[in-house]
Amino acid sequence: MARKQRLGVGFVGAGFVARFHIRSFVGVRDADVRGVVGRGGTAEEATAIARSLGVGDAQPFGSITEMVADPAIDAIWICSPNFTRIEVMEEIAHAVESGAGELIGVACEKPLGRTSAEARRMLELVERAGLLHGYLENQLFAPAVVRGKSILWSRGASLTGAPFLARATEEHSGPHMPWFWDGSLQGGGVLNDMMCHSVEVARFLLTPPGASRDVLTPVRVSAHMSCLKWQQPHYADQLSAQSDGATDYRTRPSEDFARALVEYRDADGNERVVEASTSWCYVGAGLRHTMELLGPEYSLSVNTLDAGPKVFFSRKVTGEAGEDLVEKQNAEMGLMPIVSDEESEYGYLAENRHMVQAFRAGRQPDETFMDGVAVADLLMTAYMSAEQGKTIAFPPKNLETFVPAVARGEWNPKAG
Numbered sequence: 108m109a110r111k112q113r114l115g116v117g118f119v120g121a122g123f124v125a126r127f128h129i130r131s132f133v134g135v136r137d138a139d140v141r142g143v144v145g146r147g148g149t150a151e152e153a154t155a156i157a158r159s160l161g162v163g164d165a166q167p168f169g170s171i172t173e174m175v176a177d178p179a180i181d182a183i184w185i186c187s188p189n190f191t192r193i194e195v196m197e198e199i200a201h202a203v204e205s206g207a208g209e210l211i212g213v214a215c216e217k218p219l220g221r222t223s224a225e226a227r228r229m230l231e232l233v234e235r236a237g238l239l240h241g242y243l244e245n246q247l248f249a250p251a252v253v254r255g256k257s258i259l260w261s262r263g264a265s266l267t268g269a270p271f272l273a274r275a276t277e278e279h280s281g282p283h284m285p286w287f288w289d290g291s292l293q294g295g296g297v298l299n300d301m302m303c304h305s306v307e308v309a310r311f312l313l314t315p316p317g318a319s320r321d322v323l324t325p326v327r328v329s330a331h332m333s334c335l336k337w338q339q340p341h342y343a344d345q346l347s348a349q350s351d352g353a354t355d356y357r358t359r360p361s362e363d364f365a366r367a368l369v370e371y372r373d374a375d376g377n378e379r380v381v382e383a384s385t386s387w388c389y390v391g392a393g394l395r396h397t398m399e400l401l402g403p404e405y406s407l408s409v410n411t412l413d414a415g416p417k418v419f420f421s422r423k424v425t426g427e428a429g430e431d432l433v434e435k436q437n438a439e440m441g442l443m444p445i446v447s448d449e450e451s452e453y454g455y456l457a458e459n460r461h462m463v464q465a466f467r468a469g470r471q472p473d474e475t476f477m478d479g480v481a482v483a484d485l486l487m488t489a490y491m492s493a494e495q496g497k498t499i500a501f502p503p504k505n506l507e508t509f510v511p512a513v514a515r516g517e518w519n520p521k522a523g
């Protein structure tokens with residue numbers, strides 16, 4: 108494939124995460140945001156953001172097929188909700204296969220699918236259409252993770268041995284849109300929504316630099332999940348009110364806390380452990396990621412809320428609620444951290460730069476839909492373990508047909 112001089116990118120989905128990506132394109136060379144498909148006026152808002160930032164002469168499109176048919180579009184970033192994954196990918200694949208338009212590649216936000224079966228279907232569709240594919244897991248590209256991993260492996264691991272334990276957590280006080288809270292639409296609760304990041308970034312930290320993911324083989328998964336906060340009547344009522352009654356955590360909760368232990372073996376049979384923890388009930392300053400990597404004579408620790416400047420506002424500063432200091436901000440008073448460049452620090456900028464460079468060069472990115480399938484397989488096994496209250500050998504037999512009880516609307520820890 109000839110090297111593409113400039114990549115024209117079209118977005119499917121124009122909400123919260125698409126805007127993160129669009130803002131990050133300010134730092135991505137040789138690519139333009141040229142199109143957006145959204146719902147209810149969101150595409151017009153997102154294209155206006157893209158044009159005002161000068162990241163491309165973006166136009167709203169009425170459908171995915173129309174966007175694929177436009178010769179200005181070379182690649183699609185899928186940023187619509189989880190429950191639209193298959194219909195979106197089917198339309199992209201159909202548009203390419205029927206000759207309506209040409210594309211080089213597709214990049215898809217996490218999770219690749221709500222289940223292992225959906226993730227596999229995404230992979231099958233993109234391969235059938237002959238497209239390159241990138242799985243958008245931003246935390247693998249966060250500068251603190253990339254730099255920390257590189258230094259730790261080159262100094263610590265080279266002299267004293269490989270790291271054996273990686274911990275990752277992601278926590279905030281709850282998602283911004285009702286569909287995230289609905290197990291069937293989202294695929295689960297916080298385990299599906301956020302542990303996808305934690306298991307993958309921890310696996311990445313334990314993997315030697317430059318090695319492929321199959322140097323570590325998952326052998327066992329044990330997990331726990333609870334609904335600690337949002338099933339309490341007061342908070343369940345709050346969710347119901349925010350969603351015009353659609354979210355009912357009194358009878359159909361999703362887990363708002365989950366932890367998982369994934370045991371791996373490396374190529375020499377050594378044990379490697381990932382400990383992941385996530386919650387929608389963390390009321391701190393805002394979104395918090397932590398990552399740790401431990402080896403025989405060294406350790407790495409990252410905490411995104413500790414990374415930058417802090418401000419203090421006295422009780423007389425009674426401004427409006429906002430998200431100007433940090434994503435999922437919970438307060439505007441007292442001592443508060445500022446994440447000064449969220450698009451960069453959370454990894455979106457480097458992630459998009461990498462995907463653009465790979466697609467322009469006609470090669471697969473470092474993180475593909477195959478990685479998205481691997482993550483979905485681990486998460487589904489974690490659900491099985493939490494549901495059955497026991498450690499599960501990986502891969503379990505019924506992985507490809509398994510749907511978590513949360514996603515079936517059949518999980519209620521208070522029901523006895």
Ligand SMILES: NC(=O)c1ccc[n+]([C@@H]2O[C@H](COP(=O)([O-])OP(=O)(O)OC[C@H]3O[C@@H](n4cnc5c(N)ncnc54)[C@H](O)[C@@H]3O)[C@@H](O)[C@H]2O)c1
Pocket residue numbers: 119120121122123124125144145146147149150186187188189191195216217218243244245284
């Ligand atoms: N990497 C991360 O840290 C991160 C953060 C947030 C969300 N996400 C993922 O990104 C995706 C979107 O999340 P969000 O927070 O932006 O959600 P959102 O609800 O804020 O935005 C969704 C957007 O998709 C549009 N949409 C809905 N149905 C559509 C369809 N059929 N076709 C095209 N557009 C459609 C909506 O109009 C809206 O613009 C989810 O899969 C989520 O898991 C990832």
